Amino acid sequence: MAAPAQIIAALLQPVFAELAEGADPMLRPSSRSGFDFQVNGSIALAKKLGRRPDEVATLVSSGVALKEVCESIEVTPQGFVNLRLDDAFLAACVSELAGDSRLGVEIAATPLTVVVDYSAPNVAKEMHAGHLRTTVIGDSLCRLLEHFGHRVIRENHVGDWGTQFGMLIEYLLDVGETEGAHELSVGDLDGFYRQARAAFDASPEVQERARRRVVALQSGDAETLRLWGVLVEESVGYFEEVYAKLGIGLTRDDIVGESFYNPMLGDVVAELDAKGLLVESDGAKCVFVDGWTTREGDPLPLIVQKSDGGYGYATTDLATLWDRFGRIGADLAVYVVGAPQAQHLAMCFAVAAKAGWLPSPEQAVHVAFGSVLGADRKMFKSRAGATFKLVDLLDEAVQRAGEAVSARSLELNDSERASVARMVGIGAVKYADLSTDRLRDYVFDLDRMVSFDGNTGPYLQYARVRCLSIFRKAGLDPADYLGGGVPIQVGHPAERDLAVALTGFPAAASAALESWSPHKLCAYIYELAGFYTTFFENCPVLKAPNEESKNSRLALCALSATVIGQGLSLLGIESPERM
Ligand code: ARG
Numbered sequence: 001m002a003a004p005a006q007i008i009a010a011l012l013q014p015v016f017a018e019l020a021e022g023a024d025p026m027l028r029p030s031s032r033s034g035f036d037f038q039v040n041g042s043i044a045l046a047k048k049l050g051r052r053p054d055e056v057a058t059l060v061s062s063g064v065a066l067k068e069v070c071e072s073i074e075v076t077p078q079g080f081v082n083l084r085l086d087d088a089f090l091a092a093c094v095s096e097l098a099g100d101s102r103l104g105v106e107i108a109a110t111p112l113t114v115v116v117d118y119s120a121p122n123v124a125k126e127m128h129a130g131h132l133r134t135t136v137i138g139d140s141l142c143r144l145l146e147h148f149g150h151r152v153i154r155e156n157h158v159g160d161w162g163t164q165f166g167m168l169i170e171y172l173l174d175v176g177e178t179e180g181a182h183e184l185s186v187g188d189l190d191g192f193y194r195q196a197r198a199a200f201d202a203s204p205e206v207q208e209r210a211r212r213r214v215v216a217l218q219s220g221d222a223e224t225l226r227l228w229g230v231l232v233e234e235s236v237g238y239f240e241e242v243y244a245k246l247g248i249g250l251t252r253d254d255i256v257g258e259s260f261y262n263p264m265l266g267d268v269v270a271e272l273d274a275k276g277l278l279v280e281s282d283g284a285k286c287v288f289v290d291g292w293t294t295r296e297g298d299p300l301p302l303i304v305q306k307s308d309g310g311y312g313y314a315t316t317d318l319a320t321l322w323d324r325f326g327r328i329g330a331d332l333a334v335y336v337v338g339a340p341q342a343q344h345l346a347m348c349f350a351v352a353a354k355a356g357w358l359p360s361p362e363q364a365v366h367v368a369f370g371s372v373l374g375a376d377r378k379m380f381k382s383r384a385g386a387t388f389k390l391v392d393l394l395d396e397a398v399q400r401a402g403e404a405v406s407a408r409s410l411e412l413n414d415s416e417r418a419s420v421a422r423m424v425g426i427g428a429v430k431y432a433d434l435s436t437d438r439l440r441d442y443v444f445d446l447d448r449m450v451s452f453d454g455n456t457g458p459y460l461q462y463a464r465v466r467c468l469s470i471f472r473k474a475g476l477d478p479a480d481y482l483g484g485g486v487p488i489q490v491g492h493p494a495e496r497d498l499a500v501a502l503t504g505f506p507a508a509a510s511a512a513l514e515s516w517s518p519h520k521l522c523a524y525i526y527e528l529a530g531f532y533t534t535f536f537e538n539c540p541v542l543k544a545p546n547e548e549s550k551n552s553r554l555a556l557c558a559l560s561a562t563v564i565g566q567g568l569s570l571l572g573i574e575s576p577e578r579m
Contacts (some may be wrong), residue, residue, distance in 0.1 A: 003104045003503045004069065004085055004093050008037060011065045016041060020048045025060070029504070032082055035074070036500050039081035046079055053079025085500070091490045094499040098559045099484020103566055104506040107149035115153045115324045116142050118336035119243075119250055122159030123235040123257075124168050126190040127242055127390045129372035129380045129444065130338050136433045137369060138336040139248050139572045140518040147570060148513060153328065156250050157320065158239075158257035160232050163310070166214035169227045170206055171196035177230060184234035187241070187391060232257075245394050247426055247574065261319035265311040268319050269304050275355055283307030289350040292343075302347045314348060321352040325359060332363050334516070339368040339439065367516045370441040372433075380444050393444070398425030400450045401458065405579055408452075412578065420576045424458050425450065427573040431457030434571050435522035455526045457573055460564060463529035465579050466536070467561035470554070472578075474542055478558035481551070488559075489552040494531075494538040498556055501531040505563050509570060518571055525567040532560045 005027060012025035026041035042057040049056065057075040066073060069089045074082040097104050118138020121127045142152045171192070172180040183192045200206050216224040236252065243250050269285060272278050277287050279301070286301030294300050304315045324333045335345055345366045352358040374380045380388060402421030405412070412420060428449040435455055436442040452458045471478045480486075490496040508524030511517075541557060544550035565575045 003097075003506050004090060004500075005037065005504065005507050006104075007069060007093075008066070008083065011063065011069075012039065012041075012060065015060050015063060016045060019056075019060070020045055023048065030082055034084060035072075035082040036085045037083045039083070042081060043079045057081050087490050087496070090496065090499055090503075091488055093503050094490070094559070095484060095486070095488045095555075097503055097505075098482050098486070098488065098555055103563060104503065105147060105509055106506070111149045111151060112331035113151045113153065113329060114145050114332045114334060115155055115328060115330045116145070116334045116336065117155050117157050117320065118142075118334075119239075119248075120157040120159065120337075121235075121239055123232050124184060124189055124193050124196075125159070126187075126193075127239065129388070129390075130369075132390055132429075133369045133372065133433055133438075134336045134338070135243075135246065135248055135250075136430050136572065137367065137438055137518060139250075140434055140570065141334065141336065141367065141513070141516060143570050143572060144509065144513040144518070144521075147509070153330070154250060154254040155256040155320075155324075156254045158232075158236070158255050160235075160257035161259040161262055161316075163214050165217055165228055165231070166210035166212075167200045167206075168193070168196050168231055169213050169217070169224065170209045171199055172227060172231060174199060174206075177227075181230055181234045184231065185237055187238050187389070189235065189238065190389075232259075242391055242394075245391060245426070246430075247572065258313075258316050261316045261323065262311075264319045264322065265315050268315060268322055269311070271322075272304060272318075272351070272355055277351070277354060278304070287351045287354070289347060289354060292347055292350070300347075302351055304351075314344065317345070317348040318351060318355075318357075321348060321364060322357050325352075325357055325363070330363075332365065334365045334367055336367045336369070339370055342366060342368055365516065367438070369438040370436075373441050373443045375443060375445065377443065393446070394426060394429060397429050397446055397450060398422050400446055401425030401428060404450055404452065404458070409579060416578070420579050423574040423576050424461060424579065427457040427461060427568070429457075430571065430573050431460070431522065434518040435526070437519050438517060455522070457568075460525055460529055460568060461573070461575055462579060463532060464561050464564040464568070464575050465577070467532065467557045467564070468577065470541055470557050476554065478554075478561060481555040481558040482562065486551050486555040487548070488555050489549060491549075492535075492539050494535040495553070495556065498528075498531045498535040498560065501528045502556075502559055502563055504528075505567065508567075512570075521567055521570060525564055528560065528563060528567075532564075 009025060009027045012027065016023040016025050023045045024041050025039050027037055027039055030036055030038045042060055043053045046053040046056040054075055054077055057079045061073050061075060061081045069086055070083045071086040072084040116138055119131060119135040121131050142154055145152045200210055213224060217228060272287060278285050279288055281301055284303050284307050285305040286303050288299045288301055292300040302314050303312060305311055321333065324330045337345060349358060349361065349364045353361050358364055372380045398421050401424035402417065405417055405420050405424060432449040449456060450458060452462055468478060490499045504524060508521050512521035539553055541553040542550065544553050568575050
């Protein structure tokens with residue numbers, strides 16, 4: 001264990017627990033200069049015990065063990081405890097961290113099986129900004145989960161089933177299979193969908209054919225299924241191109257689309273019926289759950305089977321819960337889905353809990369997110385008013401990054417430059433998304449995203465490159481300074497601040513995972529880069545006063561590069577070696 005915060009928390013926890021069951025020390029980074037941490041928990045504890053906060057603070061901080069790791073312990077009249085780490089202890093922690101390939105992150109004591117439902121674009125429809133968010137956030141959460149030792153099952157709940165397929169198949173036949181397939185494969189999904197809809201709207205004859213086609217699809221007609229397969233295949237091929245561009249590891253094997261659940265829907269409804277949960281309302285089969293009402297205050301139904309016998313989106317999501325907890329045996333099912341679907345998911349979770357499919361309510365999590373906005377702060381649309389094409393934006397980001405990289409570094413050859421431009425451009429888009437609290441909306445502003453200044457992806461990638469360039473300049477290998485063999489000193493205040501920040505990595509990673517909030521990890525890396533800059537400006541490395549100090553500072557540089565790189569990698573962002 002190389003993180004002082006964890007060591008101190010472990011010292012304080014039993015002291016608090018002995019005074020009152022479940023009392024939490026609430027150890028946080030200090031807001032006061034000269035201190036590293038503060039203990040906030042004495043105030044709540046004092047209230048519980050009916051004692052004075054400063055008295056309780058003195059009591060909990062008087063342990064011998066705390067004195068061994070803290071150089072100063074200050075109790076404030078309000079009952080806070082301010083802690084400053086002992087330099088030797090801090091130096092030992094950071095030296096140990098440098099020798100730990102996991103950078104202090106411990107494997108979860110009880111590894112869980114977690115199904116993560118993310119990305120989920122729709123067949124024959126363009127991926128929009130919302131799909132960018134779910135894809136990028138979901139990917140980062142999967143990486144974090146796996147890093148903590150959990151077993152992750154990625155499920156791409158592609159929208160590949162439903163009555164719209166009658167219309168889409170008929171259009172495919174009308175334009176000709178080859179032409180239609182071509183439109184989809186080159187990514188003109190919106191064009192295809194729009195034309196299909198226009199043809200449908202314009203002709204009662206097409207509507208009738210589409211209606212019959214839906215029946216044929218549902219009854220498993222072979223030719224209809226083949227045509228449906230063409231639509232799915234071409235669209236999925238296109239999604240794969242987008243994933244490749246984004247560097248997202250979703251594959252065909254991860255697709256568990258809506259059609260996968262189709263054969264289960266009848267059983268899902270039958271089981272709800274057997275459990276006495278179904279209520280007929282206007283011919284539809286519904287489940288009512290306590291606490292859900294319409295705006296008028298009437299009970300709000302979750303419709304599981306329409307009056308015409310058809311199933312809908314809600315039935316399919318009930319089936320996802322049925323399957324994930326029943327067949328897969330998941331401990332946790334995470335839905336990375338936009339905030340507007342909060343009510344839909346909450347109702348599905350509630351029904352699944354009522355039906356006994358969801359072992360306990362906290363095992364299904366809706367990781368919601370806000371919208372991507374245009375410069376006018378309205379929904380992000382292209383100039384023509386259509387939803388923008390994700391690929392076009394990604395290409396533009398890469399192109400802009402390429403220009404910025406060319407303007408800065410002349411020593412890269414063409415192929416290096418192209419690869420760096422890709423990492424920087426894609427990293428910029430991902431970082432802009434991930435660094436925003438996921439529940440908040442953000443403006444899609446490529447100029448800001450690809451900027452090398454401020455809280456951006458390129459700034460952090462560049463910060464890491466700066467850490468490494470010292471080694472290149474001196475003809476040294478950073479790996480020689482990791483492994484824990486080089487003692488790290490924390491004499492200079494800037495060295496000390498950097499060391500404290502470096503040891504905060506495990507806490508930042510677990511805070512991000514615990515709240516399903518990658519932006520917490522982003523904020524940490526950004527702050528760390530700031531401490532590195534101050535260190536670099538104040539502490540000469542290659543011209544350090546003596547050999548021990550030089551080696552120690554080189555180790556700090558190597559460790560900073562490693563922590564930034566590891567942090568970015570947990571966000572799904574690649575790190576160029578040079579830029
Ligand atoms: N395909 C849906 C959409 O594009 C998202 C599906 C999310 N996942 C789920 N299990 N409902 O909006």
